[in-house]
Amino acid sequence: MADEPRRIITADASKLGVGQNIGFVEKLIHESAAAKQILKSDNPEARAFQEKAIMHLDEARAAEKQGNAEAVAKALNKAKLAIFMGMRLVGGKVVKDKKQENYNKKRHSLESLLAAHKRIRKENESGQDSRDAEVETHTQKRMQEAQAYYDKGELIKAGDVLNNAYLSLKLSLVKLRDGKTLVRSLHFETREDEYRYELRRNDTHNMLINTVLKKKREDPRLGKLMDIPLKEADKLRTEAEQQAGSENYEAAIKTLEESTKHIIRAIRMAGIFIPG
């Protein structure tokens, strides 16, 4: 399996646009971020690989002049492998940065999931299970352990320990919540909240007009017809915003509902029935 992919490059090298490839490889050797990193690195070994790659690149160019496609492919492949070796020698920093980034992202997520676990366990009056609490202390311990590795710069260990902590927490969360259906009922604390919801609902319908139905609106006849309810909708929306400005949310909600109804009318005019 591992050797399979190489067949593509050797067997089909002529098909793969070798001429173009010389240009690409040249960029990689001379101008890429990696090439610059090698030059900056003062790593004599990496520099030696870069020189070697340049040498093979010259061979490839020479072979191209002679029209020997097979030799071009061979030399080019050597150039690639050489520059890859050089690149690997200076890749340490990007690998480290990446591992740190992954670790920090995961840790942040884990904290939020741990908080959710704690909350759900407390809410769970029926079957209090002491094992659930243990999962939390276990997770916390593991997170501290991971952080200790991270601080020592042992990033692979840190990542593994953190991942294990995540997996056991996930298992426990799945056990607590599997098979459940929770309803986010539409309930507004204040009239202002409901007004904000209506505002969003109005935006949504406006957006359907401006995106999905844009083409329909450009039709002169239909466009004119649709304009009538849409103008009314705009007017009502402005009115609602003024009502909300003077904190008359009750009225603002009613006005917005009316505005949205007009937009829905326009959508239906375009031949599409959507539930209101």
Place this chain on the structure above:
Amino acid sequence: MNKRQITITSLTLFAVALTALMGVGVVNAAGNPNPFNRLFVPPKERDTALKNDKIHDPSVPGLKLLQQPKEAFAPLPGSIGGNYINWVQALNKGLIKPHFDHLDASKEALSMDLVIVMEVKGSMPNVAFPHKEHTVWLECTNCHDSIFKPLKGANPMSMAEIMLGQKCGVCHGSVAFPVTECRRCHTESKKTAKK
């Protein structure tokens, strides 16, 4: 298969049948300067060839080594938007077997069957967010809490935001089925949802 899946499946099949019928119309019209639908291209008739897709460089020799979407999609169940593939069914039927871990092909997803129903005002059907269909593809950390706080109701959202690529729209609109497939999210008619 539960009732919902049956409903959706039958609807999707119906859509595909309809689309196929329209496709036949276009095929028959080939060579006719006045086909019934001139600019309207049904999904099955779309030109998906890589060399014509306006992003691939047709002069790249390696292009012929790449797979054509049409070939790859042929055995998969259809849908009405996005890739025109119902990825949920493709996975459930075992037609694709994506590895859950790129280093260990034997690892399997640990999925969670938690549904969050989000009530919507008016007669628009409610949204049911199924964790199960997501956790077979994704880790909890993909969503929590960079996209959603793991707390019911803590993430107010609107369709407008979703259509602009926020919240559910992070994926539904660029990789997972797009927002135009309203019915796949707004699954709960009001009659049965009220409790």
Place this chain on the structure above:
Amino acid sequence: MSSRSPRFGVLHQSNITMFFFSLALSFMLLAGGLFGSEARAEYGDIVLNNYSDKNGIRPVIFPHWFHRMRYACKSCHSDIGFPFKAGGSKVNMLNIISGEYCGACHNGQIAWSVENCDLCHSALPNTPTQVHNSVLRAPK
């Protein structure tokens, strides 16, 4: 509230209309609307061009549809750490050769290795970094 109720029972009138709505919308998008004549790329195709044009090399195309048939999103977006944003990782060849990002698989062991420049660098020059066929984030 906690057990699963028979929520998905009756096929309500509004369900049918919503279904037709989705269908109509999709067709409209196809019929030259947002998906237009320009973006024929497969849904989810990503062009990466943070550096390519500047370096005089063809930009890169990453096909989501191809990879998602082989890997769960989680492999790339959690284990490997690609962000949910086209161009967000700022990946370059140094990362790849060092075994990060695309290089976590395109290393001659899991998938064909980096020598095959053309298979990744296959885009038309001047194609901007973006995800394709996104409903509203279509090219300007």
